[in-house]
Structures are given as C-alpha cells and as structure tokens.
Amino acid sequence: MAEHFHRLRVAEVVPETEEANSIRFEVPEDLEEAFRFKAGQHLTLRTEIGGEEVRRNYSLCTAPHENDLMVTVKRIAGGVFSNWVGENLKSGDMVDVMTPHGSFTRPFDPGSKRHYVAFAGGSGITPVMSLIRTALSEEPRSRFTLFYGNRDSTSIIFLEALAGLKDRYIERLEIFHFLDAEEGDVDLFNGMLTRERCDEAIEHLIDEPQAISDWFICGPGPMMDAAEAALLDKGIDKERVHIERFTAGRPSAALAAQMQALQEQAAGLTVSVTLDGRTRKVDFTEANILDSARAAGLPAPFACKAGVCATCRAKVTKGKVEMAARYGLTDEEIAAGYVLTCQSVPAGEGVAVDYDA
Ligand code: FES
Structure with a gap:
C-alpha cells in the first residue's frame, strides 16, 4: 500500500x-x-x-x-x-x-461466545478500549476482563467511559484497576503490573486461563514483557497472545554492528519494489529498503521507522533480506514472508518486495 x-x-x-x-x-x-x-x-x-x-x-x-x-x-x-x-x-x-492499519485485532462474530482478557497500562488502554467496545457490542454472549495499570486515579484514561461500559454490560465486563501511587484495601491492586502481579491476577481472577480465546497486551514495555512472560509460562498458546507496542527498545550494540556490516555489503545492489500496482528497480543507497525506495521517489509508507508500527510492511517475493527490529510483525506474518522495510537490508542481488501484498 x-x-x-x-x-x-x-x-x-x-x-x-x-x-x-x-x-x-x-x-x-x-x-x-x-x-x-x-x-x-x-x-x-x-x-x-x-x-x-x-x-x-x-x-x-x-x-x-x-x-x-x-x-x-x-x-x-x-x-x-x-x-x-x-x-x-x-x-x-x-x-x-x-488510512487505518494494524494487526492488533481479531475477527468478531455475533455467534461466538468467548472470553477475552486484556492487560493495559496507561495510554495502552486506547486500542483495548476499541476492542472492548467492539467485542461486547458485536458478540452478545462474549465476556471481557480488563487488568488496567496506572499511576493514580487521576491519570486513568477513560475512567468514566469504562464505568459507563461496566454499567451497560454488568454481567459481561470485569475491570480491575492497578494503581502504583494509591493504596486501596486489596494488596494485589496496589502497584504496577509487574510479573508477580500478572501471575497473581491470572491465577486468582481468571477461572480457566486455557479457556480464554484471546489475550491482548498494550502498555509500557516492562508491563508488556511481564504480562507476555506470565502467559507463556502458563502454557498459553502464543497465537492467542496479541501484543501492540508503541515504542522500541534500543537495538543491542551487536545487532547495530551486524546491520551496519550488512548495509555496507548491500550498497550498490538493486531491489525491485512494487507499490500501487507498479514495479520499479531502485538502488540500495540508504540504510534500509524503505529509505532507498523513498530516495528513488517512491511514496513507500512509514511512520515510526523503529520497527514497531508496521506501516512500512511489505512482502518479500524474491531473494532474502535481513531484518533488525521486528516488533510490529506477528510470527505468522514473518513466516508468510512479510518484513518491515524500515528495518530491512537486501542480503544479495535480485531481492523483490511488494508493498501491495
Ligand atoms: S515505519 Fe514503523 S515499523 Fe517501519
């Protein structure tokens, strides 16, 4: 695209x-x-x-x-x-x-009876809010449980909107607030969603973790890592765990050096780029395929340039590329040949990527 x-x-x-x-x-x-x-x-x-x-x-x-x-x-x-x-x-x-994009979603179906769970932290509630509203409205028999971490009650985004949804879907929506700088009666809810708290929340607040159809995680990096590790250690199928990252960690020095060596090797190669139905050969002149395509005048899409948002996603249809950060892609997308072009370097002559695929 x-x-x-x-x-x-x-x-x-x-x-x-x-x-x-x-x-x-x-x-x-x-x-x-x-x-x-x-x-x-x-x-x-x-x-x-x-x-x-x-x-x-x-x-x-x-x-x-x-x-x-x-x-x-x-x-x-x-x-x-x-x-x-x-x-x-x-x-x-x-x-x-x-135009809208992103894969932090799942198909909803009015005939389904599912139980979804989300771990959200701070503004990570935003896409989760969209999912809660959709799941409860489109699937009248499904349930949603939200674990939501914040500093204190004044920093809770959508506090009232969530309370409104809770009133409306009293039987099908459960919300648990975790506050770092405010003390309530229940110890479990006093503090951030650390690994320990995620473990306890799953253990004490979810009846049957294996029966949850989808888990959604969005928030600060350490919270997402904690929630993901807690789920995977419980044997939850990775395909049921959906993660949306807003920021990328710094690449390790070793990875940065490796990518630089690959960029030097790739200088002067050509890459065939398909965009909006037209294919052009472009020289690899920049640090990655996205920048090289744009330097050649192609309006290849991008936003973060950090491997997070997947706006620059394209499919490798020929040859091989090396990719640094890959947060924005699911394992299935990687297996199907998709790459983040802002993170990709051709590993030889004859590489072709397709932004339309
Ligand atoms: S532009 Fe965001 S992942 Fe490439």
Whole structure:
C-alpha cells in the first residue's frame, strides 16, 4: 500500500486526563470507505511542526460500528507531536491522516461466545478500549476482563467511559484497576503490573486461563514483557497472545554492528519494489529498503521507522533480506514472508518486495 494520506478536519479535541487528549476527525462521505477500520487498529497522523514533517501513530479508541474516527494522544515529556496536540490543536484544524492499519485485532462474530482478557497500562488502554467496545457490542454472549495499570486515579484514561461500559454490560465486563501511587484495601491492586502481579491476577481472577480465546497486551514495555512472560509460562498458546507496542527498545550494540556490516555489503545492489500496482528497480543507497525506495521517489509508507508500527510492511517475493527490529510483525506474518522495510537490508542481488501484498 502506498501512503494514502487524506487531509481531515478536526471535529473536536476532547481532554481525557491532564495528559491525554482524544482527537475526533470528520470523515467526508466520499472517504467513509477508506477510513473503515477494525477494532484495535491505528492511524498515522502527519503534520509540520517547526518546519519539519512529523509522523506519529495513534490508536483508535472507538469501535468500528460507532462511525466515530477518534484517536487518543497522551503527552510525553519532550514528545514533539503529543505536546503539539495538547497545546495547539483545536477543532477546525486540518491534519493529514493515513488510512487505518494494524494487526492488533481479531475477527468478531455475533455467534461466538468467548472470553477475552486484556492487560493495559496507561495510554495502552486506547486500542483495548476499541476492542472492548467492539467485542461486547458485536458478540452478545462474549465476556471481557480488563487488568488496567496506572499511576493514580487521576491519570486513568477513560475512567468514566469504562464505568459507563461496566454499567451497560454488568454481567459481561470485569475491570480491575492497578494503581502504583494509591493504596486501596486489596494488596494485589496496589502497584504496577509487574510479573508477580500478572501471575497473581491470572491465577486468582481468571477461572480457566486455557479457556480464554484471546489475550491482548498494550502498555509500557516492562508491563508488556511481564504480562507476555506470565502467559507463556502458563502454557498459553502464543497465537492467542496479541501484543501492540508503541515504542522500541534500543537495538543491542551487536545487532547495530551486524546491520551496519550488512548495509555496507548491500550498497550498490538493486531491489525491485512494487507499490500501487507498479514495479520499479531502485538502488540500495540508504540504510534500509524503505529509505532507498523513498530516495528513488517512491511514496513507500512509514511512520515510526523503529520497527514497531508496521506501516512500512511489505512482502518479500524474491531473494532474502535481513531484518533488525521486528516488533510490529506477528510470527505468522514473518513466516508468510512479510518484513518491515524500515528495518530491512537486501542480503544479495535480485531481492523483490511488494508493498501491495
Ligand atoms: S515505519 Fe514503523 S515499523 Fe517501519
């Protein structure tokens, strides 16, 4: 897929907490189809700040059936885009928005009777909110359990919206808040979602972990690692554990050196790139296939350039590539030949990648 950015008007900026805002976009009728999304997906936003193009991915918090295109942006210290949103963005402004993408989702089916569980931390609630709203509305017999970690009650994004959902789906939604800087009566809930707390939560609050159809994890890196390890150690099938990362860890020195050696070897190779139905040969002139394709004038899509968002995903249809970070891909996608082109270097002549596949 080439990058399909559309200029959308901001309908509303909704403060969620002191640090988080949701942005609601107006979608003109002729773009409704293009902006149809699946629960848990995200949007890439693009704007110019201080003369520089800045792109960021933000998850949708709404459900597909709600006809409401809304993402949530939490301010982070030094975050160029998130602070720009918090300080400057207002209704009526125009923002470039890429059509929805992302694989932190699953197909929902009205006939199913499933139990889903999510571990969310901080703004990691955003795609989980979309999944909860969708699962409970589209599958009238399914249940959802949420473990949600925050600093204190004032920093809980969607506190009221979650309480509203709980009222509406009293029998089918369970919410457990874990607060790091506030003491309640139950020890288990006093503190972050560490490995130990994840273990206890699964053990004491989930009747039959093996019967859970899907586990969703989104939040700060250490929380995600803790939840994932807790599940895998309990023998939960990896295919049922869905993880959405917002940031990447620093690559190890060894990996960085290895990638640099591969980049040097690959200099001067050509790569065949298919994008929007057209195939072109491009020289490998930059640090990765994405940058080389863009340097050759192809509008190959990207957002994070850190191996997290999968916006730059393409399928290798010929030859072999070496990939550094691969957070944004599932094991199935890797097995099917998909790579993150922002992290990929051709391992020889004759490599072909297809962004449309
Ligand atoms: S641009 Fe985000 S993974 Fe490549």
